[in-house]
Amino acid sequence: MKLLNGINSNKKSCQQGNGDLISDEKLTALVVDSDIICQVLEKAILESQGIQAQVVGSGRDAIDLLASGVNFDLIIIAMVLPIMNGVETTRQIRAMGIRSKMLGVTACSYERERRAFLDAGVDEFIEKPLTPQKLASVLREIRNA
Amino acid sequence: MQGYLDEQFVQLEDLQDDANPNFVEEIVTLFYTDSARLIHNIEQALESRPLDFIRLDDYMHQFKGSSSSIGAKKVKNECTQFREHCSARMQKGTLHCLHDSLHMVLKPFNKGGELVTDFNLRCVRTFQQVKQEHTILRRKLETYFQLARQAGLAN
Numbered sequence: 001m002k003l004l005n006g007i008n009s010n011k012k013s014c015q016q017g018n019g020d021l022i023s024d025e026k027l028t029a030l031v032v033d034s035d036i037i038c039q040v041l042e043k044a045i046l047e048s049q050g051i052q053a054q055v056v057g058s059g060r061d062a063i064d065l066l067a068s069g070v071n072f073d074l075i076i077i078a079m080v081l082p083i084m085n086g087v088e089t090t091r092q093i094r095a096m097g098i099r100s101k102m103l104g105v106t107a108c109s110y111e112r113e114r115r116a117f118l119d120a121g122v123d124e125f126i127e128k129p130l131t132p133q134k135l136a137s138v139l140r141e142i143r144n145a
Numbered sequence: 146m147q148g149y150l151d152e153q154f155v156q157l158e159d160l161q162d163d164a165n166p167n168f169v170e171e172i173v174t175l176f177y178t179d180s181a182r183l184i185h186n187i188e189q190a191l192e193s194r195p196l197d198f199i200r201l202d203d204y205m206h207q208f209k210g211s212s213s214s215i216g217a218k219k220v221k222n223e224c225t226q227f228r229e230h231c232s233a234r235m236q237k238g239t240l241h242c243l244h245d246s247l248h249m250v251l252k253p254f255n256k257g258g259e260l261v262t263d264f265n266l267r268c269v270r271t272f273q274q275v276k277q278e279h280t281i282l283r284r285k286l287e288t289y290f291q292l293a294r295q296a297g298l299a300n
Contacts (some may be wrong), residue, residue, distance in 0.1 A: 037211035044160050107210030129214040
């Protein structure tokens, strides 16, 4: 399906109000979600923001990819994943020494889930669906870092 | 469509452009294909005895996530109801196992010879609501996309 193919190669520049460029680099993101709708949507949102996005469907695939040396500015990770859940995956990613910005996402934001995800190492936690507005502050932090 | 879809659907339309002119219809089609699989899994899980509430909760969590991603407001709300029943059931834990045991003694079997508990019935009924909203929304979206295509041809 063409939704799952290709990556827009738009280079996005961020401008301050006075017109000065903050950053001209293309950011990269990894989406870790087993739900195909969320995969497509999150990739589309990221690409609409000029971010190069890669998608994997499990925690194991995410860890293998990161262990191979591929780096990402942002990792968006779902809580419910097959075999190894998002919390455990996050824990293992942080144990690997990876300091990428991590955004935990879940369909239901019960306090216990939120706390577990934050304790495991995500920087922020949001309830699905991901929107450009929810992503905006995260991207601002990354670009200004 | 009012009441059936929320702001998220507008976000999907904002993502549609010349490079992806049918993005919204394609993602909705993908949703209905994938949710058919989830519905089948949930139906199978509801037939198992005893009910595996953790598995049911996981399936409905997925369903809620994908419903919310396309802005399917009513479907999402029904999924939340179902999960609340599962959550209440899981929290009851041992106490409810005893309740179920008591049911086995006091309540009659249903026509199929199966043991019936209040929680099981509530789950089944809530799931029927999920499927109903899912079907209603599909019909409305099919009409919507048909009209959109006609409007596009007219332009």
